[in-house]
Amino acid sequence: xxxxxxxxxxxxxxxxxxxxxxxxxxxxxxxxxxxxxxxxxxxxxxxxx
Amino acid sequence: xxxxxxxxxxxxxxxxxxxxxxxxxxxxxxxxxxxxxxxxxxxxxxxxxxxxxxxxxxxxxxxxxxxxxxxxxxxxxxxxxxxxxxxxxxxxxxxxxxxxxxxxxxxxxxxxxxxxxxxxxxxxxxxxxxxxxxxxxxxxxxxxxxxxxxxxxxxxxxxxxxxxxxxxxxxxxxxxxxxxxxxxxxxxxxxxxxxxxxxxxxxxxxxxxxxxxxxxxxxxxxxxxxxxxxxxxxxxxxxxxxxxxxxxxxxxxxxxxxxxxxxxxxxxxxxxxxxxxxxxxxxxxxxxxxxxxxxxxxxxxxxxxxxxxxxxxxx
Numbered sequence: 001x002x003x004x005x006x007x008x009x010x011x012x013x014x015x016x017x018x019x020x021x022x023x024x025x026x027x028x029x030x031x032x033x034x035x036x037x038x039x040x041x042x043x044x045x046x047x048x049x
Numbered sequence: 050x051x052x053x054x055x056x057x058x059x060x061x062x063x064x065x066x067x068x069x070x071x072x073x074x075x076x077x078x079x080x081x082x083x084x085x086x087x088x089x090x091x092x093x094x095x096x097x098x099x100x101x102x103x104x105x106x107x108x109x110x111x112x113x114x115x116x117x118x119x120x121x122x123x124x125x126x127x128x129x130x131x132x133x134x135x136x137x138x139x140x141x142x143x144x145x146x147x148x149x150x151x152x153x154x155x156x157x158x159x160x161x162x163x164x165x166x167x168x169x170x171x172x173x174x175x176x177x178x179x180x181x182x183x184x185x186x187x188x189x190x191x192x193x194x195x196x197x198x199x200x201x202x203x204x205x206x207x208x209x210x211x212x213x214x215x216x217x218x219x220x221x222x223x224x225x226x227x228x229x230x231x232x233x234x235x236x237x238x239x240x241x242x243x244x245x246x247x248x249x250x251x252x253x254x255x256x257x258x259x260x261x262x263x264x265x266x267x268x269x270x271x272x273x274x275x276x277x278x279x280x281x282x283x284x285x286x287x288x289x290x291x292x293x294x295x296x297x298x299x300x301x302x303x304x305x306x307x308x309x310x311x312x313x314x315x316x317x318x319x320x321x322x323x324x325x326x327x328x329x330x331x332x333x334x335x336x337x338x339x340x341x342x343x344x345x346x347x348x349x350x351x352x353x354x355x356x357x358x359x360x361x362x363x364x
Contacts, residue, residue: 001296002244010363024364040244043289 006031007038050175053101053151056216057123060149061096070121070147074112075099082173083159087112101216103157103175106198108311110134110265113141120146123216125153127309129209130342131265134305137345140268150212152220155194155201156310160319162196165189200310200323203228210343229331235324247292253318254291256284260322263315266302273297299325304333304351307341 009031011024061073077088077098085104089112090096101123109122110131120141124132132148135141157180163170165182172183181190203226208219235243258274261267273281274294282297283290299306299322306326313323333339336359337350350358 001292002240002242002247004240012363041289043283043287 002040003038004035006035050102053216054099057099057101057149057151058096060214060216061090061099061121062093064121064147065090065093065096069119071118072116072120073099074109074120074122076101076105076107076123079104082170083157083162101151103155103180103193103196104159104173106156106201106310106314107263108265108309111263111268111311113146114265114268115140116145118145121149122146123149123151124209124212125151126204126206126208126210127153127307129211130206130307131309133211133342133345134307134349135265137342137349138305143345147214148209148212150209150215152209152215152217153201153204153207154220155197155204155207156314157193157196158198159314162191165191198310198314199321200308200313204308206307206340206343211345229327231324232328232331235328247324248288250320250322250324251288251291251295254286254295254320255318256286256291256294257317259315259317260312260320261298263311264298264302265309265311266305267298269301295322296325299329302326303329304337304339304349305341306330 009024009028011020013021013024057075061075064070065073071091073090073096075088075090076085078100079086083104085100085102085107087107087109088098090099105123105125108131109124109128113120113122113132113135122128122132129148129150132141132146136143157173157175162173162180162182166184166189167187168184170182170184174181174183175193178193179190180193180196181188203223205223205226205228207222209215235246238246258272261272261274274284282293306329308323308327308330310323312326313319313321316322330341333341333350339350341349
């Protein structure tokens with residue numbers, strides 16, 4: 001659809017896997033930062049004069 | 050095509066006369082050329098309204114949802130697969146139905162014909178291999194096989210998969226069809242190109258929801274776009290809202306869509322929203338070897354867990 005691959009992540013983390021949770025969150029954050037803000041999916045407000 | 054029509058009327062008349070069904074769902078001539086409309090025939094007197102030609106592209110499974118009467122329904126290959134899907138999803142019972150199979154030779158693309166005619170079309174007649182188009186001051190003939198709807202041109206299930214009677218002998222299925230050439234072209238694009246492709250594809254959309262209403266899969270009592278608490282998607286024509294509507298609707302059709310083309314046919318703007326559903330159809334085939342509506346005995350992949358379901362995307 002045109003969403004960059006680095007923006008979408010799937011993971012299965014048990015409630016007992018706190019360290020995996022931390023790792024995944026770190027990885028996701030880094031990956032999304034690398035792609036930058038998702039400006040395409042922001043509604044542009046109409047400019048009123 | 051006349052032979053199909055005659056046979057249909059004969060079957061409909063017999064079923065109504067013997068009281069085997071209360072309603073026959075078929076097509077009648079619309080008020081304009083190439084605009085046949087679905088109709089519900091309840092009396093023998095109205096049986097002669099029924100017609101069949103290359104303009105019966107709307108999916109009749111759409112008219113079965115939650116009905117309680119006994120119904121005879123005419124079913125092309127795609128219709129029959131959607132009827133199977135309806136039965137699997139408990140939207141109709143098999144015992145209520147007399148399915149009259151219609152071996153299909155593809156439906157004709159009214160937009161292509163209109164774009165190739167030099168003026169307003171007043172009559173379209175199909176005679177065998179050709180489509181003759183007449184207007185006030187012109188008459189043209191096109192080879193029928195070049196005028197098929199794009200989904201019919203790549204169809205590999207022309208014959209009904211489930212039926213009680215047939216209106217004609219089964220037709221040969223198309224062989225060696227490349228169903229997903231267009232999807233692969235989009236898959237090969239970069240994310241930015243792809244974004245732009247869908248931006249351009251959906252630009253004419255007026256959010257009339259004709260695609261949703263024509264779709265036999267879209268039978269939710271309240272569609273997510275009509276819901277206001279919570280409001281899942283904005284109601285404006287902002288490109289973000291338009292896109293959200295189209296891709297969410299497509300996701301709801303994943304593993305269920307038979308590429309019948311009703312959505313595209315119903316669209317007043319001629320948008321090919323099948324580019325969304327077809328991608329999901331291809332995924333269902335690649336991931337689970339699944340084609341929707343081929344059997345009453347198999348659960349669709351998305352409501353069933355199997356230990357060997359693909360899960361490489363989960364990290």
